[in-house]
Amino acid sequence: MGSIGISVVRREAKDKVEGRLKYLNDYSSPDLLYGAIKTSTFAHARIKSIDISEAIKMPGVRAVLTGKDLPYRFGIYLGDKPPLAIDKVRYFGEPVAAVVADSQREADDAVEAIKVEYEPLEVINSPTEALAESAVLIHEEMDQYAHIDAIKPEPGTNIANRTKIRKGDIKEGFEKSDVIIEETFSFPPSDHVAMETRAAVAEILGDGRIVIHSTTQAPFVVKNLMGAYFGVDPGKVTVISHAIGGGYGGKAGMQLEGLVYLLSKAVEGRKVKLVNTRDQDMITSPGHIGLEAKIRLGATKEGELMAAEILFMFDSGAYADYAVNISRAAAIGCTGPYRIPNVWCDSLCVYTNHPFATAYRGFGHIELAFVIERAMDILADKLHMDPVELRLKNAIAKGDTTPTQSVMDSNTGDLKACIRRTAEMIGWNEGTRIIAEDGKIRAKGFGCLWKAPAMPTNTDAGAIITFNEDGSINVHCGVVEIGQGIKTAFAQIAAEKFGIDVDQVHVIMDVNTSTSPHDWATAASRGLMMGGRAILSACEDAIAQIKHTAAQVLKCPEEDLHVWGGRVFVKDEEHIGLPVKDVALGYVYPDGNAIGGQVIGRGKYISRRLTGIDPDTGKGNPALEWTLGAEAVEVEVDPKDCSYRILKAACTMDVGKLINPTMARGQIMGGMAMALSFSKQEGFEFNDRGQVLNRDLRSYKTLRIGDAPEYLVDFVETPQGDGPYGARGLGEQGVIGIPGALANALSRALGVPYNHLPLTPESLWKKRRDNG
């Protein structure tokens, strides 16, 4: 009986489609109090005064807090952010005061009654402005901020982190290059637009225990940071994560949990709920990072890449959060999936007065890929070479080295096979630019992808397996179900190991940090690989225990036994055996004697042989596994007004081993849709005062179902030797090659280089006109 490679329907599907699945904000209780926050109307300003005298007197109001009441600094890597602004605000939408009241209505009313006076400061609206010699400092006290070693802030500037890659000899690399291109690229900060806005509920029990329910992808990170920020004993913190209505990275790290805990503390530990409104979720909570980048790329006239010199200036916004690690991840993967012997990269995480950035699907890789994939097409043009051929020629493979000089091992996927398959699906050889009779232009663009998890070297996962009376299995793992279908994939992995029907495996959906085995975070597309490995290890542990008890009953050596299909039996005499159900909770002899006790399978996995990177050269081995793939887009452009439709989006990914084909396809289609939306039409619009003009869904437009192209998805399966059944991560990767592919298609269609997102028809039209 096989469970791997079968499209099992996800466990929560029925409740989801019937609207019965409960999300955090669906829960209520009679003792609940409600929080609300007052946000800044300025992007950069001194706070002259905050008058809470009216608000505190209002009916139902239990507490009103301002920054001065909360002398903390949050930050997952770099402690730069007060929970409520102290002395000054650094972005439009920053929380400046908070209210707790008996009802949401009363809390909101009290927020309206808080009066804040500001004295505007010079606003920094881009990384370039922030890096200017004369730029004002957004964080004057950067030298006092605590940070982890891997992050290198530069006090006295607006640089929160700089990561350096120095591989080979860049000077020599360009000397050997016959053709060199040089280009700049950019896109503004934007938002994840998860369907569910962030929410958190906190209460402090009588014995000091803190219970937090949160829309979090990273309950163990929250627990850990609660200890780090507030000095509370981590064993006294319980973080519970329920069903999540879309994470995309935006619900990793610490979100509302720290503030809602402080609100609960202000009302003697009573239970307080804090839920983002849509506009708060878009601009007050962190979103997708912005970027300005420069690249010089050199190749021989045969198209062999020789040198890449890359400068990333990430727009972190007002605080560092995950952005400092995103800028680091982008440096680590800066070349994209190409073999380049000489690489120089400086990746800067730059403070601006924009809403701040956090993890976003792709984590540094969608950003770097836009730069490198556009550059590859520009280079191909200059070489008079087919861009697919250029990619095939330089595709990274086993034995090549990454920008951090780490060798691609025997688990390396087959990028060339992905490129060929995607080219075939999109019909590359049937023409990449065709003018139809009505004057419309159909054009195709290509973009490759690679991604490794950006995570600590000791990232781990754990699993526990218990049994029911019928021999069925309960799987308990700390990876959060955020829509990716991971719990179902886990059931398949366990079912495969035991040779039982997947319906005989039950998965615990919620994650509770007090009862679930430790798990780093549901991020970095590592859940399937690491959680999967932990589950396999728990299965093996359980199987050993089953054999141990059965060996006594069957009077044979343990090593002669096999567990499969609900039975434990002698390998070479299959008729001698027992049902697993008779052993799993302890075996009972006919006379009533019992032995063995219940089987509890314990499993764990910790990442293998990872290191940090050298601060001067970037040398090191930070990547657990690289997922490789190739994507392409076909557009139909009206050359008159430059409006366009996306006809097709294709992706081939080397996933190692398909666990659940339909869900894998769904993840990849979803990734492509998200990236098409991002590159076609998303991005915050700012006025010169740094205010976000499109902070609602009336004005911030995401892709609609009717805009969806035909999606073409295929897989290559080069096993990941250390992955569960050979599988590797695929959750985020579908986004990565798409922005480059779309920009390449439009550039080809209109004969103008498009290097700035979003690719709105007006921006295409203007650039073409300006280029003559």
Added chain:
Amino acid sequence: MISFDFEYYRPDDIKEAAEVYAQLQKDGKNPLYFSGGTEVITMARKGTLKFDALIDLKNIKEMNGYREDEDGIYFGANMTLNEAAEAKVFPFIGEVVRTIGDHTIRNRITLGGNICGRLPYREALLPFLLYDAQVYIAGINGKKALPLNEAFNKRLSLSAGEFVVGFKVAGKFKNSKYQSIRKVRTSEIDYPLLHIASIKDEEGIKIAVSGLCAFPFRSYELEKYVNGTPNTVEIINNVYRFIPASVKEDNLATAEYRKALFEMSLEKILEKWGEVK
């Protein structure tokens, strides 16, 4: 959440509605009529619209549905855009209103609300302008009928306490040919950068435009010029002489792009009329 208290009234007929309005005004309050409520809810929630009382017109029967009699087809102002689109008496009305919002929101937005609300686009107005519709306006002194093209100048001129009951279109327009072009920034479910609606009948080409300027318009001067000038290039070159206001520039698009869209769309429409005899 709407963060302020307000009174709510749901009158059963025109008279009662007008009286409630007059009384509220007399009491020093700031009342507002509404029907679908999509603008009222979103704008009140954002704090960009304030009122002391809402008067819900949905219960007024003669504002609902459409009916045909000897002098034309009557459209109640309470008809939702989807109802208007599905009525099919004038497919052109369906073609135009189907571009507003998405299907779900069109179940709420009404003809009256789209034409009288705060948002400046009022695209549902375009076919009624072209069809020389009569607009029925009610107030404390009862109901009156006015030619829409006279009553509408930048916006519908309503006195305090007046509201639109419905529209009537003469049956002869059923035979007129029509076309429209709508341009958006990126998503089709967005406000128009430009929406040109046009019909052609025995009187010639008629054109109404939304999105280009701060308000929708139908320009008789433009129509006269277009119908008297055979050369399309010449028309495009001179067209801004007949546009009643400056071309709009906002977060959705620059004026230059709107102009470019207008010129290429108008050219396309005229080209197509050239083929239609």
